[in-house]
Amino acid sequence: MISNRAEILFKETPPLVVAHFKCAEDPYHPDNNPNGYINFGTAENFLVEKELLDKIAETPALQAKHLHYTYPWGSPELRQSYTSFLKKFLNIQCIGAESVAVGCGLSSIIEILSYSIFNEGDKVLTISPLYNGFYHDFETRFKAKITLSHSLDYQGKLDLNTLRQDIEKERPRVLLINNPHNPLGYTYEANEVRSIIELAKEYEIKIIADEVYANSDFGEKKFTSFLDPQFEDINYQDSIYHLYGMAKDFALSGFKVGFFASTDKRVTQAVQSVAYFHTVSTQTQHTVTHLINDHQWCSQLFKKNKGRLSESFEILNQKLRDLGISHFPSESGIFTMIDLSSYLKEKTSEAEMELFNYLIDDLKISITPGQFFGSSELGYFRVCYAKPQKVLLTFLKRLEKIQEFR
Numbered sequence: 001m002i003s004n005r006a007e008i009l010f011k012e013t014p015p016l017v018v019a020h021f022k023c024a025e026d027p028y029h030p031d032n033n034p035n036g037y038i039n040f041g042t043a044e045n046f047l048v049e050k051e052l053l054d055k056i057a058e059t060p061a062l063q064a065k066h067l068h069y070t071y072p073w074g075s076p077e078l079r080q081s082y083t084s085f086l087k088k089f090l091n092i093q094c095i096g097a098e099s100v101a102v103g104c105g106l107s108s109i110i111e112i113l114s115y116s117i118f119n120e121g122d123k124v125l126t127i128s129p130l131y132n133g134f135y136h137d138f139e140t141r142f143k144a145k146i147t148l149s150h151s152l153d154y155q156g157k158l159d160l161n162t163l164r165q166d167i168e169k170e171r172p173r174v175l176l177i178n179n180p181h182n183p184l185g186y187t188y189e190a191n192e193v194r195s196i197i198e199l200a201k202e203y204e205i206k207i208i209a210d211e212v213y214a215n216s217d218f219g220e221k222k223f224t225s226f227l228d229p230q231f232e233d234i235n236y237q238d239s240i241y242h243l244y245g246m247a248k249d250f251a252l253s254g255f256k257v258g259f260f261a262s263t264d265k266r267v268t269q270a271v272q273s274v275a276y277f278h279t280v281s282t283q284t285q286h287t288v289t290h291l292i293n294d295h296q297w298c299s300q301l302f303k304k305n306k307g308r309l310s311e312s313f314e315i316l317n318q319k320l321r322d323l324g325i326s327h328f329p330s331e332s333g334i335f336t337m338i339d340l341s342s343y344l345k346e347k348t349s350e351a352e353m354e355l356f357n358y359l360i361d362d363l364k365i366s367i368t369p370g371q372f373f374g375s376s377e378l379g380y381f382r383v384c385y386a387k388p389q390k391v392l393l394t395f396l397k398r399l400e401k402i403q404e405f406r
């Protein structure tokens, strides 16, 4: 017996999930399993595992209070530590502990927010290509509707006129901006952030700012938050809902910890109430508090992580250049999109899927076709390269064989 609601989730397993588990069941290891699958499709970071394990091992012992319930939307200690973290690492000064909700992963936080602010069919406009999880998190259960603005091109140019036209056309309730951007690794400049906030204000639409890659800006352009004090003069802060999490900058995807923050009191209260169903265990909250409280350690972690991301990206760059494959000039995040359009047998989404299947079945590498990110162009694939060098080099060696597909 299954409800109609659950039936939707069961209908079919998305190809990306199938690919993820195919790789997980037979994973590549340079010594133990050299013929296993290599997963460059899932956005996870494997570059700072030792630093994390060492620091986590120093977590102070649990006290009796950690065995029991805390506030469902996050312990006072964690929410307080998080506000200091925001001040120091995202330059967000306006958030107090009362304006924060913690949930089990950013996906949960997005679902909670979707439940809290949208009625069925309300439109969320976002810039394509988009992180494909947004479809699931906003639409599947609470039926908001994602619409796309193709205002960012594959050379890294944001076209604000197109964004304006799309707002005019779609009249969304919310503008969703992922800053820095997944899947392109694009860092919005401060003047672009300003223009986007002004645009949202002009059309009286709210902003959801997903800044989960805020401290992974390894390139020259530096991250600027939508809640940065330099935008206070626009007087639109209360209309911005801010999202962050432990999965990316901290490479702790398995911890499943996400944060919501806003100075809009009513929405924050709604989110905090719904967070009751998504509470993070007190034990995990205790560990996360220990990590984000130590600002010196966080600074070092982010520095190392950015250095390693930059190195990996450079290795990828060089090899792609040799292979004649162009890609987005990413400056942040853990991915880029590479142009494999010359390998498509024809310009169709079926041909893109055929190439995806060839890569995973024949070359045993998983990368994600642009059609899952609402890409306006066929043949672009997202590559998540935050992997140890040996794995990256093997991935690239296997990718060379794509020449045989033509």
Ligand SMILES: Cc1ncc(COP(=O)(O)O)c(C=O)c1O
Pocket: 043, 104, 105, 106, 107, 108, 131, 133, 178, 182, 210, 212, 245, 246, 247, 253, 256, 257, 258
């Ligand atoms: C932009 C963005 N938002 C949200 C999430 C979801 O994060 P979590 O794993 O904490 O649910 C991801 C994960 O890939 C992401 O890339």
